Amino acid sequence: MIVARGVAELRRARAEIEGESVAFVPTMGFLHAGHLSLVRAAVDRADHVIVSIFVNPLQFGSGEDLARYPRDEESDIEKLRAEGVHTAFLPTVPALYPPGFATRVQVRGPLAERLCGAARPGHFDGVATVVTRLLGLVRPRIAVFGEKDYQQLLIVRRLSEDLSLGVEIVGAPIVREPDGLAMSSRNRYLSESERADALALQRALRSGREAIERGGRSAATAVENMSRVLSEPATVKSDYVELLHEPDLTPFDDDPIRGRVLLAVAAHVGETRLIDNCVVNIPPDGGQ
Numbered sequence: 001m002i003v004a005r006g007v008a009e010l011r012r013a014r015a016e017i018e019g020e021s022v023a024f025v026p027t028m029g030f031l032h033a034g035h036l037s038l039v040r041a042a043v044d045r046a047d048h049v050i051v052s053i054f055v056n057p058l059q060f061g062s063g064e065d066l067a068r069y070p071r072d073e074e075s076d077i078e079k080l081r082a083e084g085v086h087t088a089f090l091p092t093v094p095a096l097y098p099p100g101f102a103t104r105v106q107v108r109g110p111l112a113e114r115l116c117g118a119a120r121p122g123h124f125d126g127v128a129t130v131v132t133r134l135l136g137l138v139r140p141r142i143a144v145f146g147e148k149d150y151q152q153l154l155i156v157r158r159l160s161e162d163l164s165l166g167v168e169i170v171g172a173p174i175v176r177e178p179d180g181l182a183m184s185s186r187n188r189y190l191s192e193s194e195r196a197d198a199l200a201l202q203r204a205l206r207s208g209r210e211a212i213e214r215g216g217r218s219a220a221t222a223v224e225n226m227s228r229v230l231s232e233p234a235t236v237k238s239d240y241v242e243l244l245h246e247p248d249l250t251p252f253d254d255d256p257i258r259g260r261v262l263l264a265v266a267a268h269v270g271e272t273r274l275i276d277n278c279v280v281n282i283p284p285d286g287g288q
């Protein structure tokens with residue numbers, strides 16, 4: 001496996017596999033089984049896989065966890081080597097954003113306005129900018145993103161389409177701990193009792209899913225119930241609970257709940273912000 005730290009090294013590694021199919025997995029490192037499932041999805045779909053590890057300062061707001069974001073470069077490199085990755089790209093901040101770098105990529109409209117778009121202003125501009133920069137360098141045929149960050153996946157798909165980047169954006173399912181907690185690098189911030197309380201995200205999604213599968217017609221009622229379940233443990237402070245049309249992320253207002261529905265929750269558990277989601281497909285007749 002080639003470990004490239006600069007743009008010139010990455011270009012050299014990429015030139016070696018010119019003409020072959022390349023799949024790309026962008027990450028922020030501290031790799032867990034969720035990331036490795038993205039890497040495996042990439043390995044299954046292309047001759048060569050390139051994985052980036054870059055904690056992108058542009059997507060962190062002031063007061064967020066950029067400085068303490070967990071890192072373990074050595075163990076990440078070993079994990080990628082074991083998965084048969086061709087190139088690991090670990091650029092420094094000045095390598096990706098050299099002096100004079102002045103471009104920002106922004107996705108606007110319903111896809112970017114709600115959920116984490118509202119809760120973390122500027123976050124998706126930072127994601128869109130780094131992903132565009134990385135896709136331009138790596139030039140993959142496909143790129144794999146986790147469904148855990150469902151809104152990010154939809155935004156990147158839109159971005160690739162709108163800017164004619166010619167990259168197929170593949171979504172890979174959420175990987176969960178045995179008790180249902182969605183895997184996240186941020187789970188390591190949780191104390192033992194917060195770790196137990198964090199299961200409220202999963203319980204809230206389950207209660208929403210069951211309500212709409214039973215034929216509940218009001219998105220507002222489902223959201224109210226989910227919010228109650230989410231906020232039950234004292235350490236959990238709800239950030240958002242939403243039920244939206246998938247894939248355009250528009251609200252239900254007074255429409256009956258039908259079609260593909262994204263249930264999405266975000267909450268602070270102690271100091272740690274966690275997100276989770278699920279997609280439910282309700283047939284046009286409501287399954288009744």
Ligand code: PAF
Pocket residue numbers: 026027028054056059127130131149152
């Ligand atoms: O999902 C992530 O880890 C990041 O947002 C990404 C896609 C690597 C961009 O920095």
